[in-house]
Structure formats: structure tokens, C-alpha cells
Amino acid sequence: QAKREAPYLAALNPEQREAVETLDGPVLVLAGAGTGKTRVLTTRIAHILNLGRAHPSQILAVTFTNKAAREMKERVGHMVGEIVEGMPWLGTFHAIGVKILRRHAEMIGLKSDFTILGVDDQIRLIKQLIEAEKLDEKRWPARVFAQIVDGWKNRGLTPEQVPGGEAASFANGKGKKLYAAYQERLKTLNAADFGDLLLECIRLFKEHPDVLKQYQSRFRFILVDEYQDTNVAQYLWLRLLAQMPTTAAPSGGLVLRDASPNSSTGRAERGPYGDAPQDEGKGAANDAFDPHPEEARSAVSKEEAQGVSLEDTWGEPEALDSGSSPSVAAPGMTDRKNICCVGDDDQSIYGWRGAEVDNILRFDHDFPGAKVIRLERNYRSTGHILAAASTLIAHNEGRLGKTLHTEDVDGEKVEVTGAWDSEEEARAIGEEIEQMQRAARDEGADHPLDEIAILVRASFQMREFEERFIQLGLPYRVIGGPRFYERAEIRDALAYLRVIAQPADDLAFERIVNTPKRGLGDAALQMLHDYARKQRIPLTEAAAIMSSTDEMKPKPRNALRGLMESFARWRKQKDTLPHTELAEIVLDESGYTEMWQKDRSADAAGRLENLKELVRSMEEFENLAGFLEHISLVMDTAEGDSEQKVSIMTLHSAKGLEFDTVFLPGWEEGLFPHQRSLDEQGKAGLEEERRLAHVGLTRARKRARIYFATNRRVHGMWQSNIPSRFLDELPAQHVEVKEAAGGTGGFGMSGYGPSRFDEAGAFGSKYTTPGWQRAQGRRGAGGFSENGQPRYVPDGVFNQDEDYGDDVAPPRS
Numbered sequence: 001q002a003k004r005e006a007p008y009l010a011a012l013n014p015e016q017r018e019a020v021e022t023l024d025g026p027v028l029v030l031a032g033a034g035t036g037k038t039r040v041l042t043t044r045i046a047h048i049l050n051l052g053r054a055h056p057s058q059i060l061a062v063t064f065t066n067k068a069a070r071e072m073k074e075r076v077g078h079m080v081g082e083i084v085e086g087m088p089w090l091g092t093f094h095a096i097g098v099k100i101l102r103r104h105a106e107m108i109g110l111k112s113d114f115t116i117l118g119v120d121d122q123i124r125l126i127k128q129l130i131e132a133e134k135l136d137e138k139r140w141p142a143r144v145f146a147q148i149v150d151g152w153k154n155r156g157l158t159p160e161q162v163p164g165g166e167a168a169s170f171a172n173g174k175g176k177k178l179y180a181a182y183q184e185r186l187k188t189l190n191a192a193d194f195g196d197l198l199l200e201c202i203r204l205f206k207e208h209p210d211v212l213k214q215y216q217s218r219f220r221f222i223l224v225d226e227y228q229d230t231n232v233a234q235y236l237w238l239r240l241l242a243q244m245p246t247t248a249a250p251s252g253g254l255v256l257r258d259a260s261p262n263s264s265t266g267r268a269e270r271g272p273y274g275d276a277p278q279d280e281g282k283g284a285a286n287d288a289f290d291p292h293p294e295e296a297r298s299a300v301s302k303e304e305a306q307g308v309s310l311e312d313t314w315g316e317p318e319a320l321d322s323g324s325s326p327s328v329a330a331p332g333m334t335d336r337k338n339i340c341c342v343g344d345d346d347q348s349i350y351g352w353r354g355a356e357v358d359n360i361l362r363f364d365h366d367f368p369g370a371k372v373i374r375l376e377r378n379y380r381s382t383g384h385i386l387a388a389a390s391t392l393i394a395h396n397e398g399r400l401g402k403t404l405h406t407e408d409v410d411g412e413k414v415e416v417t418g419a420w421d422s423e424e425e426a427r428a429i430g431e432e433i434e435q436m437q438r439a440a441r442d443e444g445a446d447h448p449l450d451e452i453a454i455l456v457r458a459s460f461q462m463r464e465f466e467e468r469f470i471q472l473g474l475p476y477r478v479i480g481g482p483r484f485y486e487r488a489e490i491r492d493a494l495a496y497l498r499v500i501a502q503p504a505d506d507l508a509f510e511r512i513v514n515t516p517k518r519g520l521g522d523a524a525l526q527m528l529h530d531y532a533r534k535q536r537i538p539l540t541e542a543a544a545i546m547s548s549t550d551e552m553k554p555k556p557r558n559a560l561r562g563l564m565e566s567f568a569r570w571r572k573q574k575d576t577l578p579h580t581e582l583a584e585i586v587l588d589e590s591g592y593t594e595m596w597q598k599d600r601s602a603d604a605a606g607r608l609e610n611l612k613e614l615v616r617s618m619e620e621f622e623n624l625a626g627f628l629e630h631i632s633l634v635m636d637t638a639e640g641d642s643e644q645k646v647s648i649m650t651l652h653s654a655k656g657l658e659f660d661t662v663f664l665p666g667w668e669e670g671l672f673p674h675q676r677s678l679d680e681q682g683k684a685g686l687e688e689e690r691r692l693a694h695v696g697l698t699r700a701r702k703r704a705r706i707y708f709a710t711n712r713r714v715h716g717m718w719q720s721n722i723p724s725r726f727l728d729e730l731p732a733q734h735v736e737v738k739e740a741a742g743g744t745g746g747f748g749m750s751g752y753g754p755s756r757f758d759e760a761g762a763f764g765s766k767y768t769t770p771g772w773q774r775a776q777g778r779r780g781a782g783g784f785s786e787n788g789q790p791r792y793v794p795d796g797v798f799n800q801d802e803d804y805g806d807d808v809a810p811p812r813s
């Protein structure tokens with residue numbers, strides 16, 4: 001084997017090579033962005049297979065997303081051929097968890113065809129339990145509790161293990177009982193939620209050491225990407241599997257919480273992040289703010305979700321399946337587990353969702369004698385980009401610290417452009433992309449739009465780009481979330497407007513007739529339907545008639561009458577009021593806004609934010625009809641998949657990816673760093689925001705372009721913003737300050753300009769530029785606190801819940 005060196009090894013630098021070739025014992029690759037960590041993992045798999053050190057089915061490889069799993073499989077395939085097809089255990093934590101659970105379902109009280117509940121079902125179920133407890137669901141919303149349960153599950157806590165104090169905060173101390181009841185209900189229904197896919201696996205392993213042992217001896221090699229973002233449950237799960245089968249199997253006495261002392265003090269406990277990590281992306285049903293709905297869906301394949309027999313998943317020589325003793329181990333195998341984790345503490349961005357960066361710091365302790373390998377050469381980005389990213393992240397205190405260098409050219413400086421407002425920001429970016437396209441075309445090549453990404457901090461920022469790109473006819477895709485007009489709350493709001501404009505729009509009417517709940521139950525709706533069908537009239541007409549006859553019970557009848565009267569009133573107002581005002585009135589009077597205001601779930605505020613954004617987007621149209629027509633066109637932009645497209649996504653979902661050109665809009669105080677991170681977590685929050693900025697910059701190969709807008713309309717009100725402190729932290733010599741095209745640029749108007757570099761070379765410490773103060777005076781917002789720090793005034797303006805909900809990794813796992 002030494003003689004003929006595999007070509008894939010030659011493509012590595014010495015440190016990477018060491019990480020690939022150190023097959024025995026634990027290995028931790030702790031290295032910065034773009035240093036080839038993922039490449040190391042991929043090559044390592046190829047190497048293991050090539051040397052015949054393990055059967056493909058004896059390798060457990062965990063990736064962050066399904067997309068990453070697919071890519072990894074493909075790349076390994078390039079190196080070693082189709083043998084990779086036999087790798088059933090390459091996937092996300094959840095995908096692998098469900099595979100294991102199906103095989104042993106009976107042992108934990110399920111049948112192997114158990115269903116995996118989407119978030120909607122989960123909430124419905126919890127609602128029943130809350131009602132059964134005679135609790136006021138308005139006060140103790142199911143939605144909120146679903147998130148609390150998710151948080152507990154992320155931390156590996158079964159109902160018995162939930163700390164009393166914490167459980168007491170929900171439903172007058174009934175939290176624990178509800179959680180237990182919920183778990184029991186799931187069993188009765190032969191169902192599991194996403195959190196269970198790991199938690200129940202852990203329980204299975206604990207209660208059935210023989211099963212655990214089977215897997216321990218099966219997985220000769222374990223590989224984990226993005227290790228810095230594993231949460232407690234994932235960590236516990238891994239640790240169980242990574243023990244040598246000879247070690248006494250952990251008894252039921254293993255106390256989960258003890259296994260990770262950090263879990264009791266770490267981020268998982270903090271505020272809403274720990275105990276209510278928003279929608280864990282439980283599948284397609286969660287259409288609100290799921291960053292990777294596609295991932296969520298595919299995390300569990302259709303067959304898996306339906307419980308189709310997975311008997312072939314072991315798929316390899318029988319002998320290995322018999323829970324065989326470790327002595328069957330391949331030659332050369334030592335008594336230490338061959339686990340290889342790669343990660344970067346500077347890219348830990350899921351702390352709010354229960355991830356524990358400390359997991360990576362504990363590696364040495366968990367796997368004694370681990371070889372820690374550092375990679376220092378960045379292969380992704382050009383010099384200026386890397387320097388800017390490194391200087392930025394150096395402002396964080398809580399980090400291990402590392403040096404990075406590139407042998408690439410300096411390339412283009414990081415561009416920082418100020419725009420007057422967010423609309424100009426979108427316009428400028430659209431223009432830049434078109435220019436790049438033109439330039440590429442002149443050179444005889446279509447510029448690959450696939451190589452361009454726009455990475456936003458909060459998903460409400462996406463809409464303006466979507467609008468602009470539709471106008472320009474620029475193909476785009478929104479990754480990790482429904483496009484703006486496809487979000488549930490937007491569709492609801494649009495449904496109201498559609499019924500006003502087109503009373504015969506049955507679909508729209510049906511959507512909102514009982515949203516918010518106004519006591520029109522299934523029976524009443526059925527009557528409406530029957531009547532409408534018989535009379536061949538639209539539902540609204542049927543509703544108008546039935547609201548004044550006595551066929552319906554008084555309660556639904558009155559509710560219906562109220563609604564029909566409202567619609568009649570709104571239709572009149574349509575002709576007299578500006579359409580934006582009408583929209584506000586409708587959302588208000590219908591109780592729709594109030595419904596979300598009262599909703600205590602983490603994503604409610606984000607939905608309200610989106611509703612405001614909707615009203616704001618209407619301003620661009622002359623009247624309601626024009627707006628609705630535009631919407632129907634927008635909704636219709638079908639996606640041809642082969643087409644090249646610009647990607648729009650949140651920073652959170654951009655992890656691990658790379659693009660030639662990366663646009664980073666919205667670098668303003670309050671938005672980025674996000675105000676709520678600062679408010680709720682202080683310095684730790686700021687540092688996580690900075691890591692996010694660092695992740696954003698390091699996605700770029702050749703071009704990184706940052707934008708900030710001096711004015712941004714939020715909640716329908718203009719807000720003057722000051723540039724993000726992160727801009728100050730960029731090294732001047734690697735940054736070029738530009739003015740937005742179009743001439744109305746933020747610099748010109750606000751007094752920012754290239755001269756913003758002070759003598760020390762820091763960018764933009766001139767927050768007090770006259771222009772800005774003028775702007776503040778005019779808008780009456782903002783200002784400085786005593787210590788001279790910029791103060792971001794409006795509270796809750798940028799809704800973090802929204803992007804929190806939305807940035808949540810799905811069964812990213």
C-alpha cells in the first residue's frame with residue numbers, strides 16, 4: 001500500500017494527511033474555516049475503504065445537513081468508486097437515529113413503522129394534553145411548551161431528569177407532568193417527534209446494553225463534521241457509540257446530565273435559547289421559519305418516515321451483524337475508538353439552540369490520548385478576505401485562537417458599501433450581480449449565479465431581495481426557508497385581502513374563515529360547504545345567507561355574521577382608503593394581528609414582523625388589485641432546478657458552504673449584532689454574533705461585499721441605524737469603502753465616506769458623523785448612552801425570534 005500512493009493523499013498537505021492517515025485512536029481536527037476539515041473527513045472515509053480497514057457499513061459519518069451528506073457520498077465515490085453505496089450510516093444525527101430506532105422500536109415501546117410527528121401534530125397533541133389538565137391554553141400555549149420540550153430533548157433530558165425548578169415555570173409546575181404525559185401519548189400513537197430520534201436512541205442504548213454493544217462493535221470508525229455545534233443529546237449519543245464495546249456497557253446508572261457538566265451551566269440553560277430552542281425544523285409542516293425545510297424533510301427519507309423495512313441497512317457480511325465480540329476487530333485495531341471529529345470553535349453559532357461549544361474543548365478529556373491536529377492553511381479565500389475575517393474574530397475573547405494563512409493571491413479587498421436605505425441596498429446588490437453577469441457574458445461565459453450568495457442575519461431581510469430579483473428577472477433560490485410570500489402568516493393575510501377583492505375566492509375564504517379561531521368549528525364549515533355546493537354559489541355568499549338563517553347554532557352563526565359584516569365594511573373602505581391602511585385595518589379588526597400578539601411562541605414576533613413587512617411591500621403598488629396581481633405572479637415563479645440561481649439564505653444556514661461571491665447586507669447595530677442577542681446574553685451573545693459574522697465572511701472565495709443601510713423601515717417606521725460595530729473591527733488595509741451605485745448613497749447623504757478611516761486605520765469609528773446625527777434628530781431615534789456607546793433604541797424592532805425560529809437547524813442534525 002505504501003508503494004503506490006493513492007492520488008487522494010497527494011492532494012493533501014502534511015497536516016491534513018496526518019489527520020487522514022491516523023486511523024487508530026481518537027483524532028480531533030480543530031481548525032479554522034476553509035482549511036479543509038470537511039475534505040479531511042471525506043478523504044479519511046475513502047482511505048479507510050481503500051485500505052479495507054472497514055466495510056462501508058461499519059463507518060458512522062455524521063454531517064450537518066443532508067445536503068452535506070449527499071456531497072460527501074459523492075466525493076468519496078469519486079475517490080473509491082461505488083463501494084460508497086454501501087454506506088448506510090452516513091447522514092445527519094436524526095437520519096441515523098431514526099434508522100437505529102426503527103430496528104429496535106419494540107424495545108422502547110414503539111412499532112418499527114412509527115410515525116415521525118411534524119411540528120403541527122406535535123402542537124396539536126400537546127394542546128390536547130394541556131386541555132386535559134384543565135389548563136388555560138391561552139395562558140400556557142401548546143406552541144411554547146412544544147419548544148420547551150424540544151429544548152429539554154436537545155439537552156438529553158427525559159421527563160424524570162428535567163430539573164424541578166425549570167419545569168415549574170410552565171403551567172404552574174405541571175411542566176414535568178405534561179412532558180411525561182406527552183411522551184406517553186407519543187407511545188400510544190406509535191409516534192416519535194424529532195427530538196426523540198436521539199433521545200429515545202440514548203434511552204435504548206442505556207436500557208439495552210447488548211444493543212449498544214452491537215453498535216459499538218459495528219462502528220469501527222466514527223466521523224463527525226461541525227463538531228462545535230453538537231448539542232448535549234448529540235454529544236451523549238456519540239459518546240455512547242464511541243465507547244469500546246469491551247468497556248462495561250453503561251448501565252442505567254449513567255446520569256445523562258452528569259455526562260456533560262456543562263449542560264447545567266452552559267448555554268443550554270440560558271433564557272429562551274436553552275429552554276425554548278425554536279422549531280427544530282420538524283419537517284415540512286413547519287412552514288414558518290424553518291431554515292432548511294428541505295433538509296428537514298429529507299433528514300428522514302420517505303421510506304424511513306413510512307417505516308418501510310430497512311432490513312437491508314446492515315447490508316454487509318452476516319458475521320458482523322451478530323453483535324460480534326470486539327475481538328473480531330480488523331487487524332491493527334487498537335483498544336481505542338477510532339473517532340475523528342472536526343470543528344472550529346470560531347464557527348460555533350448554535351449556542352442559542354443548545355449547542356455546546358465546550359463539547360469540542362472536552363474532546364481530549366473524553367477521549368484520552370486524542371491526537372489534536374491543527375490546520376492552518378486556508379484554501380478557500382483570497383488574502384484580503386481571510387485577513388478581514390481573522391481580524392474580526394480576534395475581537396472575541398472566549399476562543400482558542402488560531403493562525404490562518406493563505407497562499408492564494410490577495411485578491412479583491414472586502415468591500416463595504418453604505419446605502420441610504422434597505423431598498424437601495426437591494427438595488428445596489430442587484431446591479432452588482434447584473435454587472436458581474438454582463439462581464440462574464442462579454443468573456444463568453446455565463447457568470448455562474450450558483451456561485452453568488454446573499455447571506456442575511458434575519459429572514460425578514462430576504463423579501464426586499466426577492467422583490468428586486470423578480471423585477472430584474474434574476475433567478476434566485478431561498479435556501480432554508482419558504483420564500484416570503486409562502487410563509488403561513490403572509491398567506492393568511494393575503495387570503496383576507498383576496499376575499500375583499502374577490503369575494504368568490506373560496507380557497508382564500510376557507511383559509512381564514514376560522515383563523516383566528518372564532519368558533520366556527522368543523523360542523524359549521526361542513527354546513528357552509530354543503531350549502532354552497534348545493535346552491536352552486538361561492539362560500540362567501542353561502543356564509544352571508546347562513547349567517548342570517550337559523551340553520552346554524554347561535555354561536556357559529558353570530559361569528560359568521562360578524563365576519564361577513566366586517567368583510568362588507570372592508571370592501572367599502574377599499575374604495576376610500578389607501579390599500580396599505582386598509583390592510584392594517586383588516587389585520588387589526590379581524591383579530592389576526594392580535595392572534596400573533598397573544599401567541600407566546602418564539603416565532604410569533606417574527607411573524608408579526610413579516611406582517612409589517614407585507615404592508616410595507618404594498619406601498620410599492622398603486623392599489624390592492626395591482627398588489628394582488630403582482631403577488632399571483634410572484635407566487636408563480638416556478639423553479640426550474642437546473643437553472644443557475646443566486647442563493648439567498650440566513651448566515652446560520654450558510655455553514656460549511658462556499659461561494660465565489662458573498663454579499664453580506666444589513667451590517668447595522670441592532671440587526672447585526674442582533675439587539676436581542678445583546679440584551680439577553682450580553683457579551684456571550686455579542687461573541688456569538690461575531691462568530692456569525694466570521695462565518696459569513698469566510699464563505700467567500702473571491703469576493704466579500706458588506707452593506708449597511710442608514711435607514712431601514714421596520715414595523716412600518718423608518719429607523720435610522722448606525723453601522724455595525726463589526727465594521728469598526730475590520731482592518732482598514734483589507735477593506736475598500738464604496739458608495740452605493742445610484743448616487744443617493746448613504747455616504748453622500750450621511751457624511752460617511754472613504755475618510756471614515758481614522759489614523760489608526762480602524763473603519764468607521766465616526767458614528768457621530770453630522771449626517772448621522774442629523775438623521776437621528778430628524779427621526780428622533782437612536783442616540784448615545786453615557787459611555788458613548790451607540791444605543792439602539794426601539795425594543796424588539798428586529799425580531800430575533802423570527803430569525804431564531806428560522807435559523808434553527810433542522811434535524812440538521
Ligand code: ATP
Pocket residue numbers: 011012013016031032033034035036037038039040344347378379380655656657658698
Ligand atoms: P468550513 O470550516 O467552512 O466548513 P472546512 O475546513 O471544512 O471549512 P473545506 O470545505 O473542507 O474546509 O475546504 C475548503 C476549500 O478548500 C474546499 O474547496 C476544498 O476543496 C479546498 N481544499 C481543502 N484542502 C485542500 C488542499 N489540500 N488542496 C487544495 N484544495 C483544498
Ligand code: MG
Pocket residue numbers: 037038039225656
Ligand atoms: Mg466544513
